[in-house]
Amino acid sequence: MKEYFKKAIEVANIGVLNKEGGPFGAIVVKDNKIVGVGNNKVLKNNDPTAHAEVVAIRDACSNLHTYDLTGCIIYSTSEPCPMCLSAIIWANIKEVYYVTTREEVGQIGFRDDLIYDYLENKNHDIIKLYHVENSDCNELLSNYKNTIY
Secondary structure, three states: OHHHHHHHHHHHHHHHHOOOOOOOEEEEEEOOEEEEEEEOOHHHHOOOOOOHHHHHHHHHHHHHOOOOOOOEEEEEEEOOOHHHHHHHHHOOOOEEEEEEOHHHHHOOOOOHHHHHHHHOOOOOOOOOOOOOOOHHHHHHHHHHHHHHO
16 A cells, blocks of 8 residues: 555645645555556646546556446545546445645645535535426437347
């Protein structure tokens, strides 16, 4: 475990020095081998979704030629934000080890608690969601279902 955190911290530091994004790094491991590496690249890519865990998941999926990372583990320098947690769940990763907490990164300006508050029904002023009826989307769903089944 120590070597994985060392690598995650190393890539996070490189990203910070290169002004690629926040101080975050993540490693995806399968069968005791590193299969994905990522650091925060939000600034470098002008992409608010380019968090370390997401970048590492994308790298692992590319390296393993799959979208299903069952059997993989993520080691991260920080507690995953809600977006990263969702990506981890979608990738079928069942274990995450992290070092710094969302409260600690909040002290240096990161806003994870804003999203957690929304998810816990504490602040609905963050975003407004509107459901709109459109039958064309029902046909889209039906077409998809008929295509894969």
